[in-house]
Amino acid sequence: MNDAHLHMVVNHFPIIGTFFGIGILITGIFFKNNSIKNTAYILFIVAAIFGAFSMGTGEGAEEMVKDFPNIGKAIIKEHEELAEKFALVLYVTGVFALVSLVAAIKKFRLSKIFSFITLVTALIGGIMAINVGTSGGEIRHTEIREDNAVSAPLNENPSAEKEYDKEDK
Template sequence: MNNAHLHMVVNHFPIIGTFFGIGILITGIFLKNNSIKNTAYVLFIVAAIFGAFSMGTGEGAEEMVEDFPNIGKAIIHEHEELAEKFALVLYVTGVFALISLIATVKKFRLAKIFSFITLVLALISGIMSINVGTSGGEIRHTEIRENNAVSVPGNENTPVEKEYKNLEE
């Protein structure tokens, strides 16, 4: 298993886990069921852990594919920037999920407030994950790119490569 394959194996769970966690947490809050909420908290924690794995494998995957035809460094750079921001929010969500889990198990007075904070953070994570997932998919799936620009190494005339060149300057 190479770095690109490993990255593809782990990078889907932070996104999917976040969305499942949101649905489960909303259900737990609506039903006022702590067991259901605890399940969501554990899912957010696991999603944050997989987010760390995904960030750790991203650099190796980048090195393997950045010079492939139709990819280019600009689109990878955009994905990397979005992923770094998403990972930070995901880590904060995971930490608040852990705090919420402890607060719920220990029956702290603020457990309900922590669950709402975790939900808000998870919703922000979910929104950010859409952009990260799309930008990651665009790396190898040129058909989903908004401008369908093809980035070929040595061809600085495509809109994507022009934008990247401006970023470097």
């Protein structure tokens, strides 16, 4: 298993974990249920850990695919910059989630405030996650790019492409 494969394995959890965590934390706050909130906090902590793994494998994945046709260094650079910012917000959310978890377990007075701070940082992370996920998907999935006219040919054999076009009609 190489870095590109590892990156593909771990990079989805920070995004999905953030969104599930947001939903679970909102539910816990709404129902005033510490067990539900604690579940969200743990999910945010795990998402931050997977974010670190994803960042650790990103550079190796970049080295493997940067010279592939129709990828280009610019799209990878954009994804990398967005991922770095998202990772920072993810780490901050993970720290606040850890503080919130400890505060909830120890029944501190400020645990409710920590819940809202964790939720706000997670919401910021959720917004950023959309852009990171999209930019990462665009690296290999040219069909989701806004300028998807630049896509790899179906086949090196032009007559095979014409046959494919005929079947499509």
